[in-house]
Amino acid sequence: MTRGEISIDERYCLGCGYCVHFCARGCIVIPGDRFTTMGYLLPVFINLERCNACAVCAWMCPHQAIEVYKYVESGQNEPEDISSG
Ligand code: SF4
Ligand code: SF4
Numbered sequence: 001m002t003r004g005e006i007s008i009d010e011r012y013c014l015g016c017g018y019c020v021h022f023c024a025r026g027c028i029v030i031p032g033d034r035f036t037t038m039g040y041l042l043p044v045f046i047n048l049e050r051c052n053a054c055a056v057c058a059w060m061c062p063h064q065a066i067e068v069y070k071y072v073e074s075g076q077n078e079p080e081d082i083s084s085g
Contacts, residue, residue: 004052005069007045007067011037013042013065028046068083
């Protein structure tokens with residue numbers, strides 16, 4: 001099974017919540033008690049086992065704050081960044 005992981009760059013995140021709304025697997029939440037250095041609500045990646053690296057969250061983020069890493073079962077341990085380029 002394809003497994004994914006995301007990284008949220010709080011320098012660019014404005015706390016809009018689009019990533020939370022559009023992740024169909026419930027992998028992102030905004031707890032409400034975490035903030036970016038600019039004071040915006042910070043989303044948090046949870047449910048690592050459910051993320052399939054679909055990259056919808058990164059596509060929907062208006063501020064390019066999310067990078068998605070896809071782990072392929074090839075015997076390699078290096079994640080592949082599929083959200084940029
Ligand atoms: S890559 Fe897909 S499954 Fe993973 S957090 Fe983003 S929207 Fe959810
Ligand atoms: S969609 Fe982007 S800017 Fe909006 S909360 Fe998620 S990471 Fe932050």
